[in-house]
Amino acid sequence: MIQGNMKRWYVFLLFLFSFGLPLTAMTLQGDTLFNQTDNAGRKSGWWKQYYPNGSVRYKGYFSAGKPVGELIRYYDDGLVKARMFYYEKSPRVHAVLYYNNGELAAEGWYIGTTKDSLWKYYSYYTGKLSTEEFYLNGKREGITRKYYDTGELLEEVEYHNDRKHGNWVQYFDSGKPRLRAVYADDKRNGPFIIYYENGQVEINGAFRENLMEGDWTYYDEQGSVKMVISYREGIPLNPEPLDKIADEYYKRIQEAQGRYPEPDETNFLNMEKQ
Secondary structure (H helix, E strand, O other), X not given: OHHHHHHHHHHHHHHHHHOOOOHHHOEXXXXXXXXXXXXXXXXXXXXXXXXXXXXXXXXXXXXXXXXXXXXXXXXXXXXXXXXXXXXXXXXXXXXXXXXXXXXXXXXXXXXXXXXXXXXXXXXXXXXXXXXXXXXXXXXEOEEEEEEOOOOOEEEEEEEEOOEEEEEEXXXXXXXXXXXXXXXXXXXXXXXXXXXXXXXXXXXXXXXXXXXXXXXXXXXXXXXXXXXXXXEEOOEEOOOHHHHHHHHXXXXXXXXXXXXXXXXXXXXXXXXXXX
């Protein structure tokens, strides 16, 4: 029985050598032969590549040197890094990416190696959706949305040709607006309004070419005007109110000294006591 098996293995080796297939370029798993090339030297059939530590780097099926179907990439500890889905007669590739903790990191589409269409990104810590972006020819286009870890909408920004262009809105986790502003060609241009969570305006001003311009009005939570500061090309024309705010802030810091223990440097340097 043993001699019979050895004969069959010997015949198999002769078969491989007769077709000029180097054994060093292929591996055998079950009934599947890996790491073959076609007559043009291109990857063909099932392929596996390995890290220096012996774990699999990627595995997938190739035709004429290009992946077809699912290609799986791994971290060197064996966890899945990416699942890429290739189509034989289409340049579109669907990608599902994973963090090194095994959680979903992102999913979206490529055309070749260029991002396209909708991409979703997920939080490393909670696994929840954190960002949605749309791509056209590898550049952000349309509205990008960001989310709190709790799932509520945090921010919306409009993009054109990978530059901020249009409305920019931020939200409290209650859903009420926190900030409204406008971008033009990646620069803040136009109204800039910040709100208290009760809906009252806190700051009302404007930008021109990314610089504060005109009158900026500051309100308290009841809607009463606290101060008005005028700007020209980002420079305050009446800085006295700003000086008053800085003085009040510094005074509060001075009054707070001694109320709270100062950090003891030895607590940071001598780790043996921690």
